[in-house]
Amino acid sequence: MGIKQHQKTPSKIMIKTKEKSRILAVKEGYGVAVDLGATNLKVAIGLRNGKILAKKSEPTAAVSGSKALTRKIIDRINGFLIELNLPYERLMGIGVGAIGPLDRKKGGIVKSPNIPHYNFISIVQPLTNEFNVSVHLLNDCVAGVVGEKLFGLGASEENLAYITISTGIGGGVFVDGHLLLGKDGNAHEIGHMVIDYQGRLLCGCGKRGHWEAYCSGRNVPNYTRIIFEDEGWKSFSKSLLNSYTEGDPNKITTKDIYYGAQQNEKTCLKIVEEVGRLNAIGFANVVNVYDPSLITVGGAVALNNRNLVITPINKYLNRYIINNPPIIKITPLDENIVLYGALAAAFNLVNSQT
DSSP states (O other): OHHHHHHHHHHHHHHHHHHHHHHHHHHHOEEEEEEEOSSEEEEEEEOTTSOEEEEEEEEOOOOSSHHHHHHHHHHHHHHHHHHHTOOGGGEEEEEEEEOSOEETTTTEEESOTTSTTOSEEEOHHHHHHHHOSOEEEEEHHHHHHHHHHHHSTTTTOSSEEEEEESSSEEEEEEETTEEOOOSSSOTTOGGGSBSOTTOOSBOTTSOBSBHHHHHSTTTHHHHHHHHHHHHOTHHHHTSHHHHHTTTOGGGOOHHHHHHHHHTTOHHHHHHHHHHHHHHHHHHHHHHHHHOOSEEEEESHHHHHSHHHHHHHHHHHGGGTOSSOOOEEEEOTTGGGHHHHHHHHHHTTTTTTTO
16 A cells, blocks of 8 residues: 555646646746757746746657658647647747757758758748747757856856857857847857868868867767877777777767766876867857857756866866956756747747847
8 A cells, every 4th residue: 555655646746736837837828948959859838937847858860851850849849738738829939949050031940960961941930830929949059048148147147158068069149248140040150160270070061170070979989089090099999998889999989988087097088188178179269259258068968077078178278268268167057058048039038139
């Protein structure tokens, strides 16, 4: 009997929590926030004050056809609203933070290196047609900096940058209190700043020498193999990476490298240090161009390896900057930072800047 009671208690709590969230959303009106990343698709329901009432996450996963991805987003939103029993007439808007590059005039994603094979993925029009509310599309990292500005560490900052180190690398920037967007919404594709003029590595976008090609979660293994090629493969054979990969350097993963560094393995620590030095070059470019007083950092690689990412950036930053250094911190909004910015967009809280 005790076991049965223990099994029932969580479900009762969940039912009460869900009903409380539904009542709040109906009473105050609710927004839908979408974080469309290269790896994960997240959907959340939230209030104007930034309170996230409920959220779901699932792999973005490859889909067949450019329309199928948008259809997947629509289905997930509909499923969420049905599950929570929310009336459509209380939906105030939808905000989407999406991987770029974007064409905000056309309302979609253009030739994204993280969703290859499609020239254009329409986001705004299909969502508008389906839900009959305003849909606001931002680059995911732009949504991130909006989230930081309104609900995180950036509330008192006029000059603020957010940088994600995840599957890719991206950023969002406020300068003098103004959110930078650019003609197409791509004013800060910082992951495609050139940090290696020799261009030894090819970025997913098809260009060479970009920051993302060396330091993103997807591409750190490529840079690691360059390090071993330059220094000789003997160090690989003696490292933990050799055992992790059963001796196959093509099986090296970013997770393996940072895990080895967490175990204080010498070779992995050296690789993380080199990646950190290149990250410092990227951060220095942001500092020199935008002059922020605060940079917050997110993305899976940074959030899962906080000190290993931040420490070498701070160590090497002064080698490359001409402006005064900013404070650099991991975002307190964690993996929800893009959802916070998308929620603000759903309620049109960034309309004056966009």
